Structures are given as structure tokens and as C-alpha cells.
Amino acid sequence: MIRSIGLQAAQEQKRGQYDIRTRHRDADGNPRFVNHLIRESSPYLLQHAHNPVKWRSWDAGALQLAKEQNKPVFLSVGYSTCHWCHVMEEESFDDLQVAEHLNRNFIAIKLDREQRPDLDELYMTALQIIRGSGGWPMSLFLTPQGAPFFGGTYYNKAQFIEVLQQVHLLWQEEQAELMQQADQLLAQVKGYLEPVLKPQQPDPQLPEMLSQHLLKLQDQEHGGFGQAPKFPQEPYLLFLLDQVARDVQCPLPHNPLWRMLSGALDAMLQGGLYDQVGGGFHRYAVDPGWQVPHFEKMLYNQAQLVRVYAQAFALSGNPEYRRLAVETLAYVSTEMRDAQGLFFSASDADSEGEEGLFYIWRHTELKMLLExxxxxxxxxxxxxxxxxxxxxxxxxxxxxxxxxxxxxxxxxxxxxxxxxxxxxxxxxxxxALRQPPLTDHKVITEWNSMMIAAYAEAARLLDEPDYYDIARQAATTLLAVHRRESGALWRLSLGGQGSEEALLEDYAHLLDALLRLYDVAQDPQWLQQAMTLYCALMEQYWDKEQGGFFVSGKQVSGPLPVRSKNVADSATVCGNGLMLTVLQELQDRTGEWLLRDKINTQLRTFAASVNQAPLSSPMLVKGIVHRQQGSAQGLQYGAGGALWARLQWRGVQANGEQRLQLTIRGRSPFYIDPRQVTAVHYGSDQRPEAIPLSLGNTVNDPAATVWEWTWTLSLPHTQGAGLKVGVTVRACNADRCHTPEQLVLVCWPLADP
Incomplete structure (x- = not known):
């Protein structure tokens, strides 16, 4: 293993596998310095392997060294495509004067937040308590036990040297007070990330409470939420899409949640947040009007926004939403996908040492290039x-x-x-002739799973079968490379070599991706893989005493002062929030009744937290609504997953009525009793109206493995509102028939583009 060999040997072994970033070179161009980061696989950590700072990675040995030498730890947290991380690297970490201060008075640890988001969450929470805000690079000072006592984000060289001098002086003169302060701060962090809350039921008004919060938070002038910097806030958008889909009585133009949602989507697709030339989304905009982005592109933004725009298209039929989803998927397939079908993490904001240079244009340049x-x-x-x-x-x-x-x-x-x-x-x-930004080639389980789910969902919602093939290849390769012999997952890989214990989010998003794949093709292998993965997750991450999932597993590497069980969404959907929906969908598709207990425990465990702060946990609220009302989709499962029903809009007939296609499929050993199939339409007043179903010549072949029926339904025009159809079916096998059950399907008429 490369961590066990010497620094020079590790450098020689890595030769040609990474870009050397330092201005300190000998006459032959070789780097003058090498530190412990040369043993790492993270592209971000390798960027700092030749700094004059004596960096170490996060492990018990680094903290033990701090204890032995009675030095505080300087912890620097960043990621490979972070612009201000690069600036601080150039100004401070590759500077001999700064390195002399750090090496003499501190144990310096460098952490890749994408490699260890559990540690990033812990210390970012501490920084937000200290400063009221946070960001990257994160610059924290810790006790040798790993407890934080002071910190900030980016410092220029002069500021940083002053901070280093002040912290060193305080450590020499007031060490006991700093240790006490650090313990108190760590206790605050633990109270936030490991809340001990009395189990309770969720407030029935949670969806309304969260919706009202978002209506107050929206930027009515420019679209989106809050002021600059403007982030997409995908968890909010996904919650709003679910709420709008459920309100079939209200035409979209009259729905205030849809107006808020579409205002954000329209602003993002028109602005500079979206790469109008190459497709794909930048991470955030620096101005309220979405004109100028911070130019890095993250895989997780592409994945989440594809799902947002695809779902919005399925509700509204707006061809612009479809265009954005299709173009973003084309960008990912072309520029963020490797030869094995897996997806890269990110592309940088900088090229040729300048932020955004690759993406911007001169007026004269455009005029010269075009007719x-x-x-x-x-x-x-x-x-x-x-x-x-x-x-x-x-x-x-x-x-x-x-x-x-x-x-x-x-x-x-x-x-x-x-x-x-x-x-x-x-x-x-x-x-393409310009020098492109750096691409971070590491493959992260969580983000790849999000992208797989996006391709699979787009295949179904946009009726593009090729997307399923891309998702299938990626899932197959990801499982082959990132699943270990024990059944547990690696968090990431580089060059096909897995590393780092996976976190809850890796499992949760991969489970979600497997379910999205199953929804497209009903291939049983995806359910089998999901159940195997679920068992591995329960073994290592489930809190058997209080319920809910820990973010880190039992086998996490290195010291971890706090084992988080957080439910707050951030730039991505949190694991505990997503797992509430995943568990329900897994039960719907497998009929595994043992999941019911875990679903109810997950619900009760986090109800107190979400009741207090619904704005922090939109995906948990979405999962609670799912538990209370069921799924609001045109695809539903029944008989413990042995049958499914799909409702699809097929246009407007000459008489003005809506034409829909209803398909019901049962699989062996189940079939559907055709005498027990009825359908009702819930009109604008929600009163059920019977729909006649012409069964035709229905034959059940005992030798068949799949039975499928399709009906064409004609429903009154709903003037832009949704359509809700309840289908009562009775599934049978050779021995008995199940109790009839009603599947409620939701479909929205697509506008004529």
C-alpha cells in the first residue's frame, strides 16, 4: 500500500500520474519539497504534495504527533476545483515564510472535503458557530484531540501570518483556556449533529409551513431564493415539484408554488449560471440576477438539475425545460464521463491562472467568428x-x-x-482550442449515483431509452469497482482503485439510483442489488438504540470526534432525508414488510428536528408527505411489487377530451383478475367519477411470466390542471387472491410546444 512506503519512493511511484504544482524547483525542474500528501490518491491532496508546508493527511498518527509535541493542529479543508483554495495555495501554502511558521509551531493537516464530507460537516458546523458563516478553503485550529477552537476561511498571506502568530502566542500563554473553549465548542457541534430528541410524530402542517417559508424567501425580482451569491437550492426545488404535482386541482398558472418554482427555473436557464455554449450548470451565480457565475462545474449540480428540469417538463410540457435537461445530459456524456461509463467529479473555475477565462467572450471575438x-x-x-x-x-x-x-x-x-x-x-x-479548466477525475459513489438516477429518470420522463443504457452501464461499473468483497462500498475511486469508507449519502443515493433503474425496465437485478446494499447499510450505519442512520459507518478511518446523524440538506440531499423515501419505495417494489418498522422509526426519530426547522430539511418533509399521502406519480406498484400501473398522457382528441394510456402489468406468480379492475377520475372537485374500461379479450396464460393490459382512457379537458386516476386491482396467484387495492396515479397534460 502506498501509504506504507517512503516519500521519495511514493513520489517516484506517482511520477506522471498528477500535475506538480509548486514554484520551488531545482535546475532540472524537479520539485524541491515533498510531504506526506504524496502518498494520497486524492487529486486535491496531491496538488499540495510539493508545498514547503509539511502537510499530513487526516489520521490518528497526525493527532498523536500533535500530542507528543504539544502543538495545535492547523486544519485546511478544500477541494480540487475551488478557486479560493487555489489562491490561498499560491499565496500562502507554497510560500516559504508561511511554511516556516506552520512547520515550526503547528501540525498541518490537509483534508479533501469531497473525500471526507463527514469531517467537513463537523468542522464547518464549528466554523459557522465561531464566525456565523463558512466556506472554502476552511482554515481551522484544533487541539491535539481534534477539537476546534478558532477558524476562518480564506486569508491572504499577511492576514494568515498574523493569525498564525496570534494563535501560537495564545497556545503558549492560554492553552488551558483554549482547551476548555474547544471542548465547549465541540459539545455544541455534537448537540447539533447528534441530537438526542424524543421520538414524536411529524406536524401535519409541515408541507404548508415549509411552502410558506419558501414563499417568503423567494427573490420575486430575479427568481430563486435569497440574494447573492445565488445557489440553485435543488432540495427546495425538488420539494416544490412534489407539492405542485400533488395539487391536481389547481392549474399551474394559478399555483403560487409553481410560479415560484418556474420563476427560478426560467431565471437559471436564461442566465450565466447555465453554460449557454457547452451546456451544464456552474455551481452558483455571484450576482442576484444569475448573470455571472462562479465558473466551476460540479457533477452533483448537473445530476440534481437534470431531475428538476425533467420533472418540470413532465408537469408543464415546457420545451425549454426539456432542452435544458437534454443539453445538460449531453454535456455530462461528452465531458464528464470516462471510458468505463463512470462520471468525473468536477471541472475547475480557472484556466491559465484566471477565473472563468475558458467560458467568457469578447464582443469583437463573437463578431469575427460568426457570419x-x-x-x-x-x-x-x-x-x-x-x-x-x-x-x-x-x-x-x-x-x-x-x-x-x-x-x-x-x-x-x-x-x-x-x-x-x-x-x-x-x-x-x-x-475547445483554449486551455480547458482542470477536470477532477475521481469517481465519487454519491455523485455518480445521483447522475445515474438522473439519466434513468430522464429516460422515463423524456421517453429517451438511450439514457437508460448510459445509466445501466454506469451502475454496473460502479457496483463492480466500488463494492468490496464484504458488500460495503468505497466512497471514491481514481483509476479504478477504490478508497475511503463510504458514507450514508453514498448508500442512500446508490439505492435511489437502483430504484430509478428498476422503474424504467423492471429488471429484477436492480431490486436484488438494492436489497443487498440495504443490508450492508443497516449493518454499519443504523442506530440500533435511537433509530436513524449515522453519516459515518462503524469502520470509518481516522479519529472522528463526532459521529453525525444530521438531517439537514445542503447543496445536495442529505442521507437521512433521502432514506425515508428510499425505504418506502423499496417496500413498495419488494413487498418486504420488515421495512415498515424501519420507516416508522426513521419518521419518529427525526420528526422533532424537522418540526422545529422544516426549512433545513425539505427532502425529509417530502418523505413525510410520501408516507402520509403516497407517491404523486404516474407510476405505482401494488401487490408487494408484483404488479405495476402506469398512466401516460397521449394528447388531445378532436372532441377536446384528454386521451390517456393506462398500462397494468403483473408478473409471475401473480396475475390480475380482469373482473376486479375499475378506474375512477378525480375531477376538479375531487369527487370520484367512474371510468369505463374496455377489457377486450383478456387471457391469462398459466405458462406466462408477465401479464400486461393496456387501455385508452378519455377524460374531460382540465384546463391546465392535473389528472388523477384511481385504479382498483386484485392480484392473484395459483393459491389465492389478494384483497383488492387502489393505486392512485397522477398525470399532467403536456402543453403543445
Missing amino acids: PAEFELLTRCYAITEQGNFEGRLVLNLQSDLRACADRLQVPYPELVERLARIRQILYRHR
Whole structure:
């Protein structure tokens, strides 16, 4: 194992596998310094392997050294595509004067937050208590026991040297007080991340409470939530999509939650947050109007926003939402996918030492590259000015969505999309000649699983079977590379070599991905894989005393002062929130009744927390609504997963009625008693109205393994509202028939693009 060999031997073994980043080189160009990070596989840690700082990775040995030498720990947390991490690296960590202070008075530890998000969560919570805010790079000072007592984020060189001097002086003169302060702070962190709450039931008003919070938080002028910097806030968007889908009585234009949701989606697709040339989303916008992004691209943003836009298209039929989902998936397939079908983590904000240089344009450059008619069309759809919107240059922003642009230009929407696609391809090819930003090639289980789920869901919602093939290949490879012989998961891999114990989020999102794959093809292998994974998760992460899941497993490497059981969503969906829905969906599809106890325990364990702060846990609220009301989709399972029903909108008939297709499939050893199939339509007043079903010649072949029936339904026009159909079915096998059960399916008429 590379961690057991010497530094020079490790450097030689790694030769050519990473970019050497240091200005301290000998006459032959070789780095003058090498530290313990050369033994690591993380691209971020390897960026610092040749700093003059004597960095160590997070392990018990580093803290033991701090105890033996009675020195405080300086902990620096960042990630490979973080712009300000690069700045602090260049200004301070590769500087001899700073290195002298750190090496003499501290034990310096460097941590990759993407490799160890459990530790990042712990220390970010501490920093937020200390400073009221946080960010990366995170710069913390710890006791030799790992308890934090002071910290900040980015410091320039002069500030950092002053902080180092002050902390060293305090450690020499007031060490006992600092130790006491650190213990008190760690106790606060533990109270937040390991809450001991009395089990209770969730407040029935939680969805309304959270919706009202979001209505107050929304930026009514620019769309989205809050002020600059503006993040997509995908967990909020996914909660709102679920709420809108359930309110079938209310036409979308009249639904305040839809107006809030679509306002955010429209603003993001028009602004610079979206890469208008190459597709895909940047991490956040630096201004309230979404014009200028922070240019790094994270895999988790692509995955979550694809699902958001695909679901929004399924509700509204807005072709712009479909376009964004399709273009983002094309970007991921082209630029963030390796030869084995797995997905890279991120691309950097910087190239040639300048933030955003790869993505921005000069007015004269655009005019030179395009024919006059092409440039004119670009200026009529995009906000093109000579002065630019970013340091004299341009981040491309649409003036409006392309439907409105097509109306303004009196051009059919498909024609405009095609013409602009040709222009974008010209710009894309020219941009490809520039030096590209760094790509972080590590494969993270959590984020890959999110991307697999996005491809699978897009395959179903957008009716694009090729997306399922991409998702299937990625899932197969991920399970082969990241699952160990014990059944446990690695968190990440690089070059096909797994490392680091997986966390709850890795398991939760992979389970979600396997269920999304099953929903597309009903291939039983995905359910089998999910149940195997669930058993491994329960063994290592379930809290047998109080319920709920720990973020870290029993076998976590290195010291961990706090074992979190957090339920707050952040830039991604948290594991405990997602697991409430995953457990319910796993039970629906497998009929495994033992899951009911875990579902109820998960619900009661975190109810007190979410009752107090629903705004922090939108996905947990979504899971609670699922438990209370069932799923609000056009795909439902019955008879313990032995049958499924799907409702799909198929257009408007000449008489103005909606035409829908209802499909019910049963698998051996179950079949459906055709005499026990009825359907009702819940109209705008929610009163059930019977729907006649023409069964035709239904034959049950005892030798068959699958039975399938399809009906065409005609329903009254609902003027933009949703359609809700209840189907009562009775599943039977050779011995008996189950009690009839009703499956309630929701479908939204797609607008004519």
C-alpha cells in the first residue's frame, strides 16, 4: 500500500500520474519539497504534495504527533476545483515564510472535503458557530484531540501570518483556556449533529409551513431564493415539484408554488449560471440576477438539475425545460464521463491562472467568428453588449427563454433552436482550442449515483431509452469497482482503485439510483442489488438504540470526534432525508414488510428536528408527505411489487377530451383478475367519477411470466390542471387472491410546444 512506503519512493511511484504544482524547483525542474500528501490518491491532496508546508493527511498518527509535541493542529479543508483554495495555495501554502511558521509551531493537516464530507460537516458546523458563516478553503485550529477552537476561511498571506502568530502566542500563554473553549465548542457541534430528541410524530402542517417559508424567501425580482451569491437550492426545488404535482386541482398558472418554482427555473436557464455554449450548470451565480457565475462545474449540480428540469417538463410540457435537461445530459456524456461509463467529479473555475477565462467572450471575438446573419441572430436572442458583463468581457445570457424569442422573431420554436444550436457549435469548437479548466477525475459513489438516477429518470420522463443504457452501464461499473468483497462500498475511486469508507449519502443515493433503474425496465437485478446494499447499510450505519442512520459507518478511518446523524440538506440531499423515501419505495417494489418498522422509526426519530426547522430539511418533509399521502406519480406498484400501473398522457382528441394510456402489468406468480379492475377520475372537485374500461379479450396464460393490459382512457379537458386516476386491482396467484387495492396515479397534460 502506498501509504506504507517512503516519500521519495511514493513520489517516484506517482511520477506522471498528477500535475506538480509548486514554484520551488531545482535546475532540472524537479520539485524541491515533498510531504506526506504524496502518498494520497486524492487529486486535491496531491496538488499540495510539493508545498514547503509539511502537510499530513487526516489520521490518528497526525493527532498523536500533535500530542507528543504539544502543538495545535492547523486544519485546511478544500477541494480540487475551488478557486479560493487555489489562491490561498499560491499565496500562502507554497510560500516559504508561511511554511516556516506552520512547520515550526503547528501540525498541518490537509483534508479533501469531497473525500471526507463527514469531517467537513463537523468542522464547518464549528466554523459557522465561531464566525456565523463558512466556506472554502476552511482554515481551522484544533487541539491535539481534534477539537476546534478558532477558524476562518480564506486569508491572504499577511492576514494568515498574523493569525498564525496570534494563535501560537495564545497556545503558549492560554492553552488551558483554549482547551476548555474547544471542548465547549465541540459539545455544541455534537448537540447539533447528534441530537438526542424524543421520538414524536411529524406536524401535519409541515408541507404548508415549509411552502410558506419558501414563499417568503423567494427573490420575486430575479427568481430563486435569497440574494447573492445565488445557489440553485435543488432540495427546495425538488420539494416544490412534489407539492405542485400533488395539487391536481389547481392549474399551474394559478399555483403560487409553481410560479415560484418556474420563476427560478426560467431565471437559471436564461442566465450565466447555465453554460449557454457547452451546456451544464456552474455551481452558483455571484450576482442576484444569475448573470455571472462562479465558473466551476460540479457533477452533483448537473445530476440534481437534470431531475428538476425533467420533472418540470413532465408537469408543464415546457420545451425549454426539456432542452435544458437534454443539453445538460449531453454535456455530462461528452465531458464528464470516462471510458468505463463512470462520471468525473468536477471541472475547475480557472484556466491559465484566471477565473472563468475558458467560458467568457469578447464582443469583437463573437463578431469575427460568426457570419453577419448569425451574429445578428445571436444579438437578438442573447444580451450582447460591447462593454460586456464580466470585466469587459461577456458571459452569455439569454434575453428571454427561446419560446419568447421565437415569438418575438416570428420564427417557429424548433427552427430557432436548430439555428442557435449551429451557432453554439461554432462557438463550442472555437472554445475547445483554449486551455480547458482542470477536470477532477475521481469517481465519487454519491455523485455518480445521483447522475445515474438522473439519466434513468430522464429516460422515463423524456421517453429517451438511450439514457437508460448510459445509466445501466454506469451502475454496473460502479457496483463492480466500488463494492468490496464484504458488500460495503468505497466512497471514491481514481483509476479504478477504490478508497475511503463510504458514507450514508453514498448508500442512500446508490439505492435511489437502483430504484430509478428498476422503474424504467423492471429488471429484477436492480431490486436484488438494492436489497443487498440495504443490508450492508443497516449493518454499519443504523442506530440500533435511537433509530436513524449515522453519516459515518462503524469502520470509518481516522479519529472522528463526532459521529453525525444530521438531517439537514445542503447543496445536495442529505442521507437521512433521502432514506425515508428510499425505504418506502423499496417496500413498495419488494413487498418486504420488515421495512415498515424501519420507516416508522426513521419518521419518529427525526420528526422533532424537522418540526422545529422544516426549512433545513425539505427532502425529509417530502418523505413525510410520501408516507402520509403516497407517491404523486404516474407510476405505482401494488401487490408487494408484483404488479405495476402506469398512466401516460397521449394528447388531445378532436372532441377536446384528454386521451390517456393506462398500462397494468403483473408478473409471475401473480396475475390480475380482469373482473376486479375499475378506474375512477378525480375531477376538479375531487369527487370520484367512474371510468369505463374496455377489457377486450383478456387471457391469462398459466405458462406466462408477465401479464400486461393496456387501455385508452378519455377524460374531460382540465384546463391546465392535473389528472388523477384511481385504479382498483386484485392480484392473484395459483393459491389465492389478494384483497383488492387502489393505486392512485397522477398525470399532467403536456402543453403543445
